Amino acid sequence: MNYRMFEVFRAIINIFLIIIIILSLDDIIYDIYANIKRKSKLKSKLIKIKDLDSIPPTLIAIFVPAWREEKVISDMLQNNLSMINYSKSFYHIFVGVYPNDLETQAAIRPLLSIYKNLHMVINYINGPTTKANNINNIYANLKIHEEITGISFDIVIIHDSEDIIHPTSLKLVNFLIQSKKYSAVQLPVFPLQPYPTLKKFFINLTSGTYADEFAENHFRTMVARENANLIVPSAGTGFAISRTALYKIEENRSDHLILNQNSLTEDYELSLYMQKMGIDVHYFLQGLERVLSNSKIVKEYIATREFFPNTLHEAVKQKARWIYGIAFQSAKYIKLKDYSPSQKYSIIHDWKAKYANIIIAPCYFIIFYVILAYIISLPTLVSYKSLGWYLSLVLTIMAFERQIMRAMALKNVYGWRSAILSNFLLPILPIRFTWGNIINFLATLSAWRIHLFGSSKTKSKWAKTEHSYLPKDMLENYRVKLGDLILQKELIDPLKLQSILNSMNDDSKQLGEILIEDKIISEKDLLSVLAELLGTGYLENIDKLIDPVLGNIFSKDLAFKFNVIPLLMWRDKILLASSQIIGDDVQYEIEQNIGIKPLVILVPSAAIKEALQSLYLTDLDISKLLNTKRIGELLIENNLVDLDQLLQAFKIQKNTGEKLGEILVKLNVITNNQLQEIITSYNLNNYTEGASIVSDSSSSVEQAEM
Numbered sequence: 001m002n003y004r005m006f007e008v009f010r011a012i013i014n015i016f017l018i019i020i021i022i023l024s025l026d027d028i029i030y031d032i033y034a035n036i037k038r039k040s041k042l043k044s045k046l047i048k049i050k051d052l053d054s055i056p057p058t059l060i061a062i063f064v065p066a067w068r069e070e071k072v073i074s075d076m077l078q079n080n081l082s083m084i085n086y087s088k089s090f091y092h093i094f095v096g097v098y099p100n101d102l103e104t105q106a107a108i109r110p111l112l113s114i115y116k117n118l119h120m121v122i123n124y125i126n127g128p129t130t131k132a133n134n135i136n137n138i139y140a141n142l143k144i145h146e147e148i149t150g151i152s153f154d155i156v157i158i159h160d161s162e163d164i165i166h167p168t169s170l171k172l173v174n175f176l177i178q179s180k181k182y183s184a185v186q187l188p189v190f191p192l193q194p195y196p197t198l199k200k201f202f203i204n205l206t207s208g209t210y211a212d213e214f215a216e217n218h219f220r221t222m223v224a225r226e227n228a229n230l231i232v233p234s235a236g237t238g239f240a241i242s243r244t245a246l247y248k249i250e251e252n253r254s255d256h257l258i259l260n261q262n263s264l265t266e267d268y269e270l271s272l273y274m275q276k277m278g279i280d281v282h283y284f285l286q287g288l289e290r291v292l293s294n295s296k297i298v299k300e301y302i303a304t305r306e307f308f309p310n311t312l313h314e315a316v317k318q319k320a321r322w323i324y325g326i327a328f329q330s331a332k333y334i335k336l337k338d339y340s341p342s343q344k345y346s347i348i349h350d351w352k353a354k355y356a357n358i359i360i361a362p363c364y365f366i367i368f369y370v371i372l373a374y375i376i377s378l379p380t381l382v383s384y385k386s387l388g389w390y391l392s393l394v395l396t397i398m399a400f401e402r403q404i405m406r407a408m409a410l411k412n413v414y415g416w417r418s419a420i421l422s423n424f425l426l427p428i429l430p431i432r433f434t435w436g437n438i439i440n441f442l443a444t445l446s447a448w449r450i451h452l453f454g455s456s457k458t459k460s461k462w463a464k465t466e467h468s469y470l471p472k473d474m475l476e477n478y479r480v481k482l483g484d485l486i487l488q489k490e491l492i493d494p495l496k497l498q499s500i501l502n503s504m505n506d507d508s509k510q511l512g513e514i515l516i517e518d519k520i521i522s523e524k525d526l527l528s529v530l531a532e533l534l535g536t537g538y539l540e541n542i543d544k545l546i547d548p549v550l551g552n553i554f555s556k557d558l559a560f561k562f563n564v565i566p567l568l569m570w571r572d573k574i575l576l577a578s579s580q581i582i583g584d585d586v587q588y589e590i591e592q593n594i595g596i597k598p599l600v601i602l603v604p605s606a607a608i609k610e611a612l613q614s615l616y617l618t619d620l621d622i623s624k625l626l627n628t629k630r631i632g633e634l635l636i637e638n639n640l641v642d643l644d645q646l647l648q649a650f651k652i653q654k655n656t657g658e659k660l661g662e663i664l665v666k667l668n669v670i671t672n673n674q675l676q677e678i679i680t681s682y683n684l685n686n687y688t689e690g691a692s693i694v695s696d697s698s699s700s701v702e703q704a705e706m
Contacts, residue, residue: 010382013362014387023355023359024356028398030225031401049288049489050488050489052175055175057086058090058155058667059090060091061092061155063142063159064093064095065135065138066096066101067098067134067462069162070107071469072161072467073161074107074108074110076161076469078111079469080093080164085480085532086170089642090645090648090667095119096121096123096137096138099122099126127462128462128464130266132259132262135259136257136261153243154668155243156246157170159237160237162306163237163238163305166187168488169303172284173240176240182282183241184239185282187284190214190304191210195417201421205431205435206312207310208418209432211410212422213436215410215413220409226283228342231281232282232283233350234267234271235267237306238303245274248277249273252277263329263330268326268350269329269333273333286302287300288302290484291498297498301413307469309465318463324450324451327354357444358445364437367429371428406419480533482533485529489529491525492520537602539647539654540603540607545567545577545650547566547630554574554594558593559612562590563578563608565612568630569633570633571636573597575598575599575601577602577607577608578602579602579608599643640670640674641664645664645667646664
């Protein structure tokens with residue numbers, strides 16, 4: 001190579017270095033802003049987890065679009081339906097499948113008879129379509145479901161078929177949308193990662209790059225975007241939106257669909273469309289302290305967890321779809337002039353990937369050339385104190401800063417070991433950091449290929465990746481336990497709980513017993529937490545639910561033997577109140593005695609004692625009460641509400657004094673027309689309150705007002 005050509009080559013290298021520095025500057029800006037504002041902003045936005053219970057549950061619909069997910073969908077649904085810490089009758093999961101995907105349908109169908117809040121929505125055309133089409137079809141069927149049942153959902157959450165949904169996430173979303181009046185909320189997404197070891201480092205090298213990027217983006221970048229009031233993009237999973245916002249989107253889109261049917265990154269396009277309409281997406285990062293089974297105190301984020309691809313082919317295919325959808329496709333659907341300068345900055349930052357991921361490749365050739373020049377005799381590319389030398393120095397400092405920022409994010413999400421292995425395991429360059437750049441380079445090339453040479457069908461096809469799910473024994477780590485709930489409700493501090501767990505052994509008493517005996521928490525608090533943990537109901541007071549007619553039906557001997565109170569009876573079930581968890585053997589004995597299945601809610605022992613006295617040790621004339629029919633029983637008998645919804649209404653009634661029927665209407669579990677039909681059908685003209693209704697005008701007013 002002659003001197004002139006070599007000088008031209010040096011000039012080209014300098015141009016490359018300048019371009020990369022310019023493209024990397026906004027990352028530095030994010031870092032500076034994030035570090036200056038992060039703590040103060042986060043502190044002002046953090047909420048007390050115990051306050052989540054101060055807001056009544058509202059109906060939530062979870063959308064799960066699926067195409068050939070027979071390997072994971074059953075485990076995903078069973079796990080989340082059993083782990084989500086939200087009133088079971090206040091959320092429903094709608095899974096979107098295709099007519100030609102019989103395997104996924106077969107995996108879901110057996111669960112439909114087990115879980116009444118699970119629904120399978122079969123698309124009107126064969127798959128695969130786009131994910132956006134699938135979700136639009138689920139939404140259309142949701143509206144049909146609402147018309148048929150008369151109930152309406154207030155919030156929609158989108159999840160993937162391989163997600164582990166955080167048990168507290170629905171409570172958090174409900175609080176943010178109802179109390180904080182957010183229109184849409186994006187929760188963090190953190191990839192599942194095995195415990196990092198050198199032995200498994202290369203086995204999990206590709207999936208580890210997802211952990212690196214999501215930790216950095218969802219611990220740092222998304223927080224910075226939220227704090228700076230920039231556009232917060234939806235991640236496509238763990239994304240919640242209010243129905244009010246959805247109605248507004250429907251009205252404004254020309255096709256009246258909530259998502260762009262042709263977009264491969266419908267989540268990102270939706271975020272931009274919402275911002276244009278003045279609907280903000282809020283990003284919320286909240287940590288919970290937990291004491292693990294090994295007594296270690298950790299911070300766990302309320303985030304969606306899932307496995308990401310661990311092969312080069314699958315990773316490139318998935319990321320090519322993301323890059324094409326965000327950096328190429330979205331430019332067709334939006335106009336930058338519709339956005340403010342700061343919003344334009346957000347969009348351009350996202351679009352730059354189609355160039356930045358390509359430009360970075362020559363840098364690696366330059367690095368290897370410089371290394372090779374030390375081994376064999378080669379012309380010097382970057383001479384000391386030349387322009388190229390200073391540019392390289394600047395770029396090196398910027399790259400090191402990026403690694404430090406990523407390491408900090410990884411440390412907070414996955415721990416120090418992951419941070420070190422990801423960013424500082426070298427021989428020359430950090431291995432995982434470099435491998436991630438190679439994947440992004442190949443994915444960007446693939447995205448350019450789709451953009452330049454792909455057919456319209458290729459550009460809109462749902463290119464799914466293969467998924468896997470955690471085994472059941474590992475899923476237990478994500479399940480809410482008694483200690484987690486009492487920490488969330490601030491009934492104990494982590495160090496005290498850690499001390500108690502360390503002192504326990506296999507033969508010791510249960511945690512709840514120790515907490516009561518040591519007077520750390522009250523019986524009321526413990527029963528309330530246990531009821532939430534076990535999915536049974538809890539009522540602090542049952543005065544207005546005492547029914548002398550049931551006292552006549554349910555024998556005194558059974559009531560005193562098992563220390564229970566009958567509260568409601570409908571069809572083939574009876575609701576009993578108890579101050580302790582009743583085992584299957586006791587429930588079986590009660591069922592054999594009375595001939596109907598007992599359901600049990602927890603109530604403080606003092607309330608049980610008082611109720612036993614009132615119901616069985618006081619002379620009552622029940623002749624006037626035999627025609628009494630209470631509204632709670634009527635609504636359940638007519639399949640308009642379930643027990644869980646009724647108990648939620650009772651809790652609200654205790655604080656507000658409103659009529660039970662009116663509360664249920666406000667909760668959207670019944671319509672006002674349905675309530676009025678019950679009142680009319682049973683001739684309940686003297687309806688004065690909601691806990692009970694008297695259908696016989698000769699019955700006492702006192703009973704009517706229960």
